[in-house]
Amino acid sequence: MKTQKGNAGTAVKLSVATLAIMNITAVVSLRGLPSEAIYGLSSAFYYLFAAIVFLIPTAMVAAELAAMFSDKQGGVFRWVGEAFGPRAGFLAIWLQWIESTIWYPTVLTFGAVSFAYIGLNGASDAVLASNKIFTLVTVLAIYWAATFIAMKGIGWVGKISKWGGLIGTIIPAGLLIVLGIIYIATGGHNYMDMSQSFIPDLTKLDNLVLASSIFLFYAGMEMMGVHVMDVNNPSRNYPKAIIIGSLATVCIFVLGTFALGVIIPAKDINLTQSLLIGFDNFFRYFHIPWAGPVIAVALMLGVLASVLTWVAGPSKGIFTVGKAGYLPPFFQKSNSHGVQRNILLVQGGIVTLLSLLFVVMPSVQSFYQILSQLTILLYLIMYMLMFAAAITLRYKMKTAQRPFRLGKGNALMWILGVTGFCGSLLAFVLSFIPPGQINTGSSTVWYAVLIAGCVIMVIIPFIIYSLRKPSWRDPSSEFAPFHWES
Numbered sequence: 001m002k003t004q005k006g007n008a009g010t011a012v013k014l015s016v017a018t019l020a021i022m023n024i025t026a027v028v029s030l031r032g033l034p035s036e037a038i039y040g041l042s043s044a045f046y047y048l049f050a051a052i053v054f055l056i057p058t059a060m061v062a063a064e065l066a067a068m069f070s071d072k073q074g075g076v077f078r079w080v081g082e083a084f085g086p087r088a089g090f091l092a093i094w095l096q097w098i099e100s101t102i103w104y105p106t107v108l109t110f111g112a113v114s115f116a117y118i119g120l121n122g123a124s125d126a127v128l129a130s131n132k133i134f135t136l137v138t139v140l141a142i143y144w145a146a147t148f149i150a151m152k153g154i155g156w157v158g159k160i161s162k163w164g165g166l167i168g169t170i171i172p173a174g175l176l177i178v179l180g181i182i183y184i185a186t187g188g189h190n191y192m193d194m195s196q197s198f199i200p201d202l203t204k205l206d207n208l209v210l211a212s213s214i215f216l217f218y219a220g221m222e223m224m225g226v227h228v229m230d231v232n233n234p235s236r237n238y239p240k241a242i243i244i245g246s247l248a249t250v251c252i253f254v255l256g257t258f259a260l261g262v263i264i265p266a267k268d269i270n271l272t273q274s275l276l277i278g279f280d281n282f283f284r285y286f287h288i289p290w291a292g293p294v295i296a297v298a299l300m301l302g303v304l305a306s307v308l309t310w311v312a313g314p315s316k317g318i319f320t321v322g323k324a325g326y327l328p329p330f331f332q333k334s335n336s337h338g339v340q341r342n343i344l345l346v347q348g349g350i351v352t353l354l355s356l357l358f359v360v361m362p363s364v365q366s367f368y369q370i371l372s373q374l375t376i377l378l379y380l381i382m383y384m385l386m387f388a389a390a391i392t393l394r395y396k397m398k399t400a401q402r403p404f405r406l407g408k409g410n411a412l413m414w415i416l417g418v419t420g421f422c423g424s425l426l427a428f429v430l431s432f433i434p435p436g437q438i439n440t441g442s443s444t445v446w447y448a449v450l451i452a453g454c455v456i457m458v459i460i461p462f463i464i465y466s467l468r469k470p471s472w473r474d475p476s477s478e479f480a481p482f483h484w485e486s
Contacts, residue, residue: 023245034274042200053423062222067404083389094461111303112138153337168302180259325473
């Protein structure tokens with residue numbers, strides 16, 4: 001980091017390298033690698049395609065919006081609300097919060113599988129990981145533990161997130177890639193079909209469903225936009241940090257996916273277990289089977305760190321907006337640490353109910369996939385609102401100060417905004433199609449959950465908005481008015 005003396009005194013400025021590392025840490029997660037390892041060599045195409053049409057547009061557009069409203073609260077609520085009004089803004093921040101709430105059972109399912117593999121018997125560990133009751137109990141135990149830690153305040157969250165991210169994500173990612181390289185270099189059998197084409201058969205829509213989940217891999221980059229003013233010469237250094245971070249992220253995902261593909265046949269890949277199985281296979285090949293339980297503990301710690309980061313993030317955003325008069329007073333209650341207590345408790349109740357879907361889905365894997373798809377659908381609606389808002393604000397707020405601006409005219413904003421919007425729309429449509437590689441049970445249940453889930457989750461914020469009262473606004477709220485209200 002570099003320190004710079006500014007008008008307001010001494011401010012800490014992030015270096016390009018530091019911001020790039022922050023981008024990598026915020027985005028990279030290993031739990032989704034098995035879903036792409038199924039595609040073999042063509043998985044690299046999907047990663048690159050999603051980076052071009054989603055990751056980079058999201059990061060760059062969010063940077064302009066974050067810098068534009070750096071002195072105002074609200075995040076995506078502010079961005080979309082300034083363009084389309086508070087009703088649309090409330091929809092956007094609601095979707096950001098609710099999608100993260102639905103996402104918890106999926107990432108915690110991976111945590112439960114990691115916990116199951118702490119044992120030394122691979123066969124019995126696999127059976128335990130497939131047990132619905134074990135998975136349900138573990139998911140709820142980890143989630144509520146994370147919630148109670150979050151209620152202790154940002155200090156606790158920061159420490160556990162920092163070390164958990166390093167031990168449970170960055171180190172295992174590097175280890176997986178190194179193991180894969182050494183495995184191939186020492187003559188290990190390559191199970192990946194090398195005859196596949198880099199460009200996949202795009203006519204098979206059912207095979208594209210799992211690939212659309214890559215968009216969720218890259219989700220969350222808009223949150224890094226808040227740091228755009230924390231670097232020297234942001235117009236030059238922020239894009240540089242984003243490009244470096246994006247390239248590193250893509251390399252980690254591609255090489256990590258290939259590492260799993262060379263050690264596990266595509267037909268044997270399981271969405272929830274294959275990362276642990278892959279590590280176990282590498283460790284047996286190198287005659288260090290004792291390392292399996294160690295990496296399982298590390299990955300579980302990484303899950304806890306990831307959940308903590310998100311528990312303390314989107315819920316805080318909707319809490320701030322709620323105090324401005326958009327949520328009933330019940331949801332504005334905080335504890336002695338200033339943490340959004342009631343929102344976290346309601347969030348926990350939703351996670352608990354969603355986790356009970358284990359009893360109706362045919363397998364842990366199918367439950368994992370259907371909730372992942374619903375998460376993607378809701379998040380992509382928010383992203384489409386964000387991209388549309390960014391373009392609209394170029395015309396509604398022509399004279400507004402933009403400390404970080406994409407291009408001198410509007411052409412670059414149109415290119416990135418339309419690319420991001422169309423990429424999100426494509427992934428949104430594909431996410432409704434049941435994947436051919438996974439037994440999701442009844443197609444009727446699949447479509448019913450996704451369609452009903454989307455409709456209900458979009459309608460709820462409009463109902464809340466229509467019921468709002470002047471008494472809902474917290475007198476202590478310092479939420480700034482929109483530009484047309486000033």
